[in-house]
Amino acid sequence: MRWRNAWIVMRKDLDEFKKQKLVIGSIIAMPIVLGVVLPLVMFVPMVTIVPLERPWDVDGLLEIGALPDDARAPWTNQTMENTSFRSTVISHKILKNTHLNNCIILSCVLDNTTVVDSTIQNSSLSSSFLNNVTVIRSEGTGLDGRYVLAVSSNLAFTKTKPSEIDQVLPLMFNMVLMIFIIIPATLPTIIATYSIVGEKNNRSLEPLLATPTTDGELLAGKIFSAFIPSMASTLLAFTLGVVLLDVVLIPKVAYPLLPNLTWILSILLLAPTACLMSVLACVLVSSKVSDVRAAQQLGGFIVMPVVVLMLGVLSGFIFLSPVMIFVFAGLYGCLDIGLFYFAKAIFNRETILTKWT
Amino acid sequence: MIVCEGLTKTFGSITAIQDFNIEIPDGRIFGLLGPNGAGKTTTMRMLSCLIQPTAGSAHIDSYEIGKKEDAQKIRGMIGLLPEVPGLYETLGAYKNLDYYAQLYGIPKTQREESIKTTLTNLGLWDRRNEPVGGFSKGMKQKIAIARALIHDPKYIFLDEPTASLDPAAAKMVREYILELKSQGDTILINTHNLSEAERICDTVALVKNRTVKVGSPKELARGLFARTISITMQKIPPSLLKDISSLDFISQAQVNGNQLVLNVRNPEEDNPQVISWLMKQGLQVQFVTEEEHSLEDVYLKLIEEGGR
Numbered sequence: 001m002r003w004r005n006a007w008i009v010m011r012k013d014l015d016e017f018k019k020q021k022l023v024i025g026s027i028i029a030m031p032i033v034l035g036v037v038l039p040l041v042m043f044v045p046m047v048t049i050v051p052l053e054r055p056w057d058v059d060g061l062l063e064i065g066a067l068p069d070d071a072r073a074p075w076t077n078q079t080m081e082n083t084s085f086r087s088t089v090i091s092h093k094i095l096k097n098t099h100l101n102n103c104i105i106l107s108c109v110l111d112n113t114t115v116v117d118s119t120i121q122n123s124s125l126s127s128s129f130l131n132n133v134t135v136i137r138s139e140g141t142g143l144d145g146r147y148v149l150a151v152s153s154n155l156a157f158t159k160t161k162p163s164e165i166d167q168v169l170p171l172m173f174n175m176v177l178m179i180f181i182i183i184p185a186t187l188p189t190i191i192a193t194y195s196i197v198g199e200k201n202n203r204s205l206e207p208l209l210a211t212p213t214t215d216g217e218l219l220a221g222k223i224f225s226a227f228i229p230s231m232a233s234t235l236l237a238f239t240l241g242v243v244l245l246d247v248v249l250i251p252k253v254a255y256p257l258l259p260n261l262t263w264i265l266s267i268l269l270l271a272p273t274a275c276l277m278s279v280l281a282c283v284l285v286s287s288k289v290s291d292v293r294a295a296q297q298l299g300g301f302i303v304m305p306v307v308v309l310m311l312g313v314l315s316g317f318i319f320l321s322p323v324m325i326f327v328f329a330g331l332y333g334c335l336d337i338g339l340f341y342f343a344k345a346i347f348n349r350e351t352i353l354t355k356w357t
Numbered sequence: 358m359i360v361c362e363g364l365t366k367t368f369g370s371i372t373a374i375q376d377f378n379i380e381i382p383d384g385r386i387f388g389l390l391g392p393n394g395a396g397k398t399t400t401m402r403m404l405s406c407l408i409q410p411t412a413g414s415a416h417i418d419s420y421e422i423g424k425k426e427d428a429q430k431i432r433g434m435i436g437l438l439p440e441v442p443g444l445y446e447t448l449g450a451y452k453n454l455d456y457y458a459q460l461y462g463i464p465k466t467q468r469e470e471s472i473k474t475t476l477t478n479l480g481l482w483d484r485r486n487e488p489v490g491g492f493s494k495g496m497k498q499k500i501a502i503a504r505a506l507i508h509d510p511k512y513i514f515l516d517e518p519t520a521s522l523d524p525a526a527a528k529m530v531r532e533y534i535l536e537l538k539s540q541g542d543t544i545l546i547n548t549h550n551l552s553e554a555e556r557i558c559d560t561v562a563l564v565k566n567r568t569v570k571v572g573s574p575k576e577l578a579r580g581l582f583a584r585t586i587s588i589t590m591q592k593i594p595p596s597l598l599k600d601i602s603s604l605d606f607i608s609q610a611q612v613n614g615n616q617l618v619l620n621v622r623n624p625e626e627d628n629p630q631v632i633s634w635l636m637k638q639g640l641q642v643q644f645v646t647e648e649e650h651s652l653e654d655v656y657l658k659l660i661e662e663g664g665r
Binding site for chain 2: 008009015016019020202203204205206207210213214354
């Protein structure tokens, strides 16, 4: 394989591509609409409708308030650790790593304790989880829980369940990310399906095939000439999308969320391998049909492996973690190599030139 | 040298060319003549290693057509002008030529110089960056010919090189082909233009899905037709036709106005006897010329016979 020849073929194809203003327009517009405008349409209303204040996230917290001035830390004289109590009255104890269910807790210090269906009075709490608990004249920090009735107490819930926006963002990010994988797999159907059958129909293929260029060089040139604009356009939309999404979301989350590791790995590994797979399949189809429209129709099926991934992600069967991205990128990469050698093996100058049906 | 022996190509049940035999020595112009569908383009494509022969063999120098390892070498030695120019219509003439020059591995400075010279000679240098899609058919054909020759190939295959050219441009191309021949290039031409083939081809092969006849245009004509002389006289008496037909070396005689047209065996020997006989009859001979049969006559006769 003389890469120089592949490079020459690619540059010529790109020169031709540069003259196709409408095609360039659609290649740029499609990623921007799908990868920038559509996500903004999804995120902007969410940011606008969801209140700016982070919601109080302890379900059923009925009251909070300051301790009275005469409140003091409870007196304790015994430490109880790593144990569990049910239907017990506990007073003047230090409870660490315990689980209390249906208890009355009086003048205790609770650390790293789970309290369920209980009442706590005159106690000090830290790093504990409360569920269906009434807290009277007590104080606490680093708490988490739900259905807490706090009476004359000062409780600080620092470890909370995710807010609505926190819950919805990963799902939406995954959806948007899948758009950036679908786009580079779809764009080549516009360019690559034309690559060989287009030249055949224009009758420019015969003199080209009569040059000493090998099948591999010709295919490689055609592949890269479809791959480069597709990926360039995807990267442009990706950059624009990331910046604009951050701009929209920063008021809500206070710091830039994107691009995170998953996004970076996806755009650097998954998108190019998916794009290459699509290009290879389109070029392969283009070398086997005699009509550009037929090539484009068949090209539509080519994005199926990527659609499978998308459906998997959206249905929750597949979570796009960095490891999963490596797995899929590896899979797509292997398919790419296999497709290239398959396309090379079935590339037949005679059939291409003489078959018109 | 190009040698084809029993070259055959079939597409399913259709035989494009069968048992095709030719030998083209270096530095010659060889014409393939035949009706549409006679297998001329198929033959050229086989020789260009674009399609594989079904049977038989063909060699260009020591390389064999249809042998995978030789295909690249052969493609490097030939320059092909297909039936349709097949240019990249959105690109300029310069880029069209530069693309092929690069694929043939011509160094940058050399190809820049070569393209400039070519386009200047074609009168296209000032329009080198205009999309060729806007050019006339003739212009496109000229660029396509230049493309086929950009790497100075030893063997040049031209499929209908002057088909879409105006007479002046066609003349220019013919002169260019003869110039290439004088440089030692070997040229194979597919053409329907019989007068063109007659003018520039050293040898022609009449093809109709097989080799009908091979030879120089003159050889073919002489082999097919009796030689004809035309004698112009002041006056031709009515009885002359009957009297002169009795001479044993005259196979056919007819009168056209004041011209006596005779088919003879050998004009070099027979003409003096005819003139002497006419003078003995008291007739005055003004001119004696030999009528030559055109390649068109040969073509029509042979292709008709070949089709039977």
